[in-house]
Amino acid sequence: MMGLTSRQRDMLAVIRAAIEERGVAPSYDDLGARLGMCKSSVHRLVHGLVDRGAIRLLRNRARAIALVEERFQAPVEAGLTFLAASTGRSREQLVEQAVAEFLARQVRS
Template identity: 45%
Template sequence: MLTKKQHELLMFIHHYLEDRGVCPSFDEMKEALDLKSKSGIHRLITGLTERGFIRRLPHRARALEVLKLPDAVLPEGLKNRNTKPSTGSPKENVVQAEFGNRSGDNSSADNGIVNLPLYGRIAAGLAIEAVTDPDSFVDVPQSMLDGGKHYCLEVAGDSMINAGIHDGDTVVIRDCNTAENGAIVVALIDNEEVTLKRLHRKGNTVALEAENPEYETRIFGPDRVKVQGKLVGLFRQY
């Protein structure tokens, strides 16, 4: 049984998809349900997922699958048969769409998939500012994670290419403020720049080392660099 807000959101998404062929944004969902926070939309989507009304497609950011609707809105002949059919046209079987702006924690579903925020692009070359407000999420296998909070970033640049990290890859980061020498980390420099590099500490210096001979190792004082996470995995699209 759905709550009133879950029912409202499901029907809003369903009708929006039927009318426009794309999923509403989180801002549109929030406005339609008269909610103050996007995190409320995330909780409603999680609840609909757990109850089998919608599904997030693994390894695809911003993809939803509508599996069924409440019996109360179906024609009489379709009640008690309200599940995803195995035959028919793609439009009859499933409605998929891209959507953005979800916020929440690393909650996992029964299928072992964890929903991680995608915080935007991070430089694996020259340092750029990382986005801190997620505009999309990525479904990641629970087995890839090692406890604690995690998030994802999209790589921009080629300075870590010899470590197998390419431009356009999505890296999975464990949120932490320290890491062992030699680890690949998300480093905040002078509270302004964020970059993905290999960390080396020696005496009173911190070195951020690229994995590409075309880039120089950057040396900083210990107070200029803060670790914001450690690399634990990546995804690549072909």
């Protein structure tokens, strides 16, 4: 998982605690009330956590936030770190290249 901002770490902790305590993810309203944010700020932070691979959103479900298990994150992080060191490119550049190559393959298929 790419580095998180302090607000993203706070939100991830609240999401993790809610899932552990109640067995379901919190709603955007719950997150906003707990963190003192408006719904649009919650939305922005949630999607930032998705972009960084900390959570994923489940389609067509209420309370549709799911945690990404760390055992799935570690190999990706290790691979990105290795590639960045060996190629001299940033992790963000490597991810952008991988996404561009994937999309190009999809278009050709």
